Amino acid sequence: MTDTRRSKKTEVPVNWFAEIRSLAMLVLAVLAFHSLIAKPFYIPSISMMPNLMVGDRLIVSKYPYGWNWSSVSFHLLSPFEGRLWPKTPEYGDIVILTRPDNDVDYIKRVVALPGDRIAVKNGQIILNGKAIPQRVQPAMTIPVDANSPCSTWDFPGLRYRTASGKMVCELPILRETLPNGVSYNIIEQTDQPLDHMDETVIPADHIWVMGDNRDKSADSRAELSNRGLGGAIPLSNVGGRAEFSTFSVDGSATWNPMTWFSSFRGDRAWLSLRPEKSAESAK
Numbered sequence: 001m002t003d004t005r006r007s008k009k010t011e012v013p014v015n016w017f018a019e020i021r022s023l024a025m026l027v028l029a030v031l032a033f034h035s036l037i038a039k040p041f042y043i044p045s046i047s048m049m050p051n052l053m054v055g056d057r058l059i060v061s062k063y064p065y066g067w068n069w070s071s072v073s074f075h076l077l078s079p080f081e082g083r084l085w086p087k088t089p090e091y092g093d094i095v096i097l098t099r100p101d102n103d104v105d106y107i108k109r110v111v112a113l114p115g116d117r118i119a120v121k122n123g124q125i126i127l128n129g130k131a132i133p134q135r136v137q138p139a140m141t142i143p144v145d146a147n148s149p150c151s152t153w154d155f156p157g158l159r160y161r162t163a164s165g166k167m168v169c170e171l172p173i174l175r176e177t178l179p180n181g182v183s184y185n186i187i188e189q190t191d192q193p194l195d196h197m198d199e200t201v202i203p204a205d206h207i208w209v210m211g212d213n214r215d216k217s218a219d220s221r222a223e224l225s226n227r228g229l230g231g232a233i234p235l236s237n238v239g240g241r242a243e244f245s246t247f248s249v250d251g252s253a254t255w256n257p258m259t260w261f262s263s264f265r266g267d268r269a270w271l272s273l274r275p276e277k278s279a280e281s282a283k
Helices: 002-007 016-036 257-262
Strands: 038-042 056-061 094-098 105-112 117-121 124-127 134-143 159-161 167-177 182-186 197-201 206-210 238-248
Touching: 016 038, 038 238, 094 206, 105 124, 134 182
Parallel strands: none
Antiparallel strands: 038 056, 056 238, 094 105, 094 238, 105 206, 117 124, 117 197, 134 167, 159 167, 167 182
16 A cells, blocks of 8 residues: 555646746737737738739738837737837838728838829829839739639630640739839739829828739729728838748648648749839939
């Protein structure tokens, strides 16, 4: 009996307070990193094609423009004006922002800054009275997949089958260059209402943003009632800057783990999302 009792290990009670405290500290650390440093972001729509595609995963940095209510992950804070260590975005930056009337995240490109005058004529930006250059580029051919179906609604007449039997989408590309020399590709297919906009002045502490897929972007040009952003965006609604992609998937993955690997788009991983500056800046 004595030996049996001695062989039994003394049971130590679980310190549930310490366990819960450790878990809470871990959650707070992750939340702080997401809110102050960087967080992942998923591209859900075609509004930023050809530069961002549905299925792309990005890293968004939180500190380039200072911190505000929209910087906090999951938008745990109620909207309020003001920023800590504020800084104004640059032309061409791709930013994460929230709509003025709710906390839904959008991703768009900055095309006008505080004090600028902006108009749109026949799909071309007129910034401070000068047309932003748009140069025709060779068409971009992308594979058709579940995340990029190239539907006739979104891209009429642009989907076709190659001689090898592969379905592809041929996108018309223009190269747009902003006043600071930042250059990037856009898609401008058809004439539609958002291609025409009277001049407006960007208020202080606001920016004007547009999607790179100009015919399929609900941005500053579109009213809130049409799922747009309803005009210039307060800088307190800008929550971060897109830095680089980590990976991208084509939407073909199923429960089978083997499809997880085959669904990766290898050519879209680890791409910088900071805009290029052309040698020739607009004057």
